[in-house]
Amino acid sequence: MKVVKTLWATLFAMGLLLSVVSCKDGGTDGKGKAVTITVEVFDRGTDGGKTDPVNNEWTKWIKEKLLKDEGIAVEFVPIPRWEETQALNNLMAAGNPPDVCLTYTQELIAQYRDLGGLFDMGPYIDSPVLADLKAFLGPDPALPGRDMIRRFEDPKTKLVYAVPARRMNTANRNMFIRKDWLDTLGLPVPGTTEAFFQTLLAFKQEKPGGQNTIPFGMGSNLAYEVQPICYAFIEPDLSLKERWINLVVDRHFLLPGYKEGVRFMNRMYNEGLIDPNFVLIKSEEERWNPVRAGSVGTFAVDWDKIYRENDHIFSDLKKNIPDAELIACDPITSPDGVTRKLKYDSAGVFMFIPKTAKNPEAALRYINWLARYENYHFLQIGKEGINHDIVNDIPKIKVAAGPWIQNSPQNIDYTLTINGLDLADPELTLRGLASGYPWPVAMIENAYNIAMTHAEADPIIPVTLSVAGAYTQTIIDKGNVLLAQSITCKPADFDAVWEAGIQEWLSSGAKAIIDERREQFYQP
Numbered sequence: 001m002k003v004v005k006t007l008w009a010t011l012f013a014m015g016l017l018l019s020v021v022s023c024k025d026g027g028t029d030g031k032g033k034a035v036t037i038t039v040e041v042f043d044r045g046t047d048g049g050k051t052d053p054v055n056n057e058w059t060k061w062i063k064e065k066l067l068k069d070e071g072i073a074v075e076f077v078p079i080p081r082w083e084e085t086q087a088l089n090n091l092m093a094a095g096n097p098p099d100v101c102l103t104y105t106q107e108l109i110a111q112y113r114d115l116g117g118l119f120d121m122g123p124y125i126d127s128p129v130l131a132d133l134k135a136f137l138g139p140d141p142a143l144p145g146r147d148m149i150r151r152f153e154d155p156k157t158k159l160v161y162a163v164p165a166r167r168m169n170t171a172n173r174n175m176f177i178r179k180d181w182l183d184t185l186g187l188p189v190p191g192t193t194e195a196f197f198q199t200l201l202a203f204k205q206e207k208p209g210g211q212n213t214i215p216f217g218m219g220s221n222l223a224y225e226v227q228p229i230c231y232a233f234i235e236p237d238l239s240l241k242e243r244w245i246n247l248v249v250d251r252h253f254l255l256p257g258y259k260e261g262v263r264f265m266n267r268m269y270n271e272g273l274i275d276p277n278f279v280l281i282k283s284e285e286e287r288w289n290p291v292r293a294g295s296v297g298t299f300a301v302d303w304d305k306i307y308r309e310n311d312h313i314f315s316d317l318k319k320n321i322p323d324a325e326l327i328a329c330d331p332i333t334s335p336d337g338v339t340r341k342l343k344y345d346s347a348g349v350f351m352f353i354p355k356t357a358k359n360p361e362a363a364l365r366y367i368n369w370l371a372r373y374e375n376y377h378f379l380q381i382g383k384e385g386i387n388h389d390i391v392n393d394i395p396k397i398k399v400a401a402g403p404w405i406q407n408s409p410q411n412i413d414y415t416l417t418i419n420g421l422d423l424a425d426p427e428l429t430l431r432g433l434a435s436g437y438p439w440p441v442a443m444i445e446n447a448y449n450i451a452m453t454h455a456e457a458d459p460i461i462p463v464t465l466s467v468a469g470a471y472t473q474t475i476i477d478k479g480n481v482l483l484a485q486s487i488t489c490k491p492a493d494f495d496a497v498w499e500a501g502i503q504e505w506l507s508s509g510a511k512a513i514i515d516e517r518r519e520q521f522y523q524p
Contacts, residue, residue, distance in 0.1 A: 142457070288313050387406065
């Protein structure tokens with residue numbers, strides 16, 4: 001493992017050096033031509049009518065308006081959404097990453113920072129170059145007295161190697177259940193963990209979805225698939241220090257109680273309640289086709305994913321089974337009897353500029369341009385009559401057919417500086433959010449309210465961490481193996497399998513991460 005990391009660091013440094021040597025100062029050719037920058041965009045594939053992420057009506061609009069407003073030409077670089085870490089690693093090591101990059105993984109930013117690969121945005125924070133972004137992000141809800149644009153500012157050096165997006169909606173994940181199955185079997189919506197388990201047993205025994213009934217469906221991205229269940233098992237009265245120190249690459253494995261959540265899922269698996277092929281499921285289509293076909297009774301997913309028309313999960317289910325009814329439910333109770341769950345941090349995706357950028361100021365100006373309401377507002381709601389209709393003075397989002405389809409909700413892959421709808425007024429925004437789905441408003445409101453009930457975000461301590469970056473992908477991969485083995489082993493072997501997996505996980509980098517966090521912790 002150490003040899004692999006050292007080799008990667010060497011390749012990274014060589015790529016960085018070659019790229020910097022080949023760059024031209026200033027970013028123009030001296031003849032008045034527009035500065036050209038490259039920008040990362042997530043590639044989510046083209047299933048479901050999605051368009052080429054780097055060549056569609058939205059990218060054309062951005063290119064034309066950005067050139068007019070800022071004199072900047074932009075080219076988009078596709079990065080596979082679910083392989084983003086490895087893809088960025090490869091590009092950074094080769095010395096040719098996009099000028100504007102994004103990631104949801106803070107540890108990745110720390111890794112590139114420590115290898116000397118990132119541009120310092122600090123001198124621009126209070127300048128006109130980032131004035132719109134600073135005003136838009138505003139104060140940091142997680143760190144009172146601090147502007148959100150400074151979320152990643154080193155408290156000692158004042159260097160800033162990344163800036164966050166503003167997350168308008170912090171709802172995270174939900175459990176969903178086939179209400180029509182419950183009605184057929186004369187069962188209530190489960191409201192406790194044990195009632196949930198007994199409901200799954202009834203699904204298995206009665207097979208309301210036919211011979212291929214799957215009581216609980218999930219895929220192989222396990223840290224997220226199991227979150228709504230396992231997170232609820234964490235002891236609720238842990239100190240800030242214990243929670244923060246033991247948070248490893250967004251994994252909660254070491255928090256007291258989490259193991260019991262995995263044990264509960266092991267019980268589910270050994271009773272035949274979980275899709276036995278879950279570890280083999282890799283693609284989005286494989287994950288959701290059984291739900292669309294009507295054979296899955298319950299599952300966990302992003303709080304609104306089944307209602308998004310570009311994913312067509314619920315709509316396809318209704319086409320196949322017109323009487324099918326999927327509703328959000330809240331059955332997993334914490335040790336104190338409360339249905340505790342995780343919500344998102346107020347900071348969304350993180351944007352950074354590699355040191356290889358030929359004109360970093362132009363890259364910053366692009367990010368700042370995206371923070372202007374007129375720009376992100378159009379990208380979010382699009383054209384009236386095509387992407388939205390005005391209903392009671394509120395833009396009601398609808399799915400476009402053809403070239404104006406949005407590949408991601410509210411075009412978050414292009415807006416970058418904002419996650420979630422913003423209509424400038426909080427009340428209008430909430431109404432717009434609920435009305436932006438082709439389903440009854442009450443259904444969406446119910447899902448949102450459940451996702452936010454007793455929800456809490458992971459704690460934030462403003463310190464500079466370095467260790468996790470080099471281990472990020474290993475931690476993710478080893479964590480998925482740990483969960484898969486622990487869920488599928490025999491109940492009598494669970495403790496031994498879990499402990500062996502945890503020790504392997506710790507020795508693969510988690511312990512070094514925890515040690516650094518323990519050393520750096522302070523009570524803010």
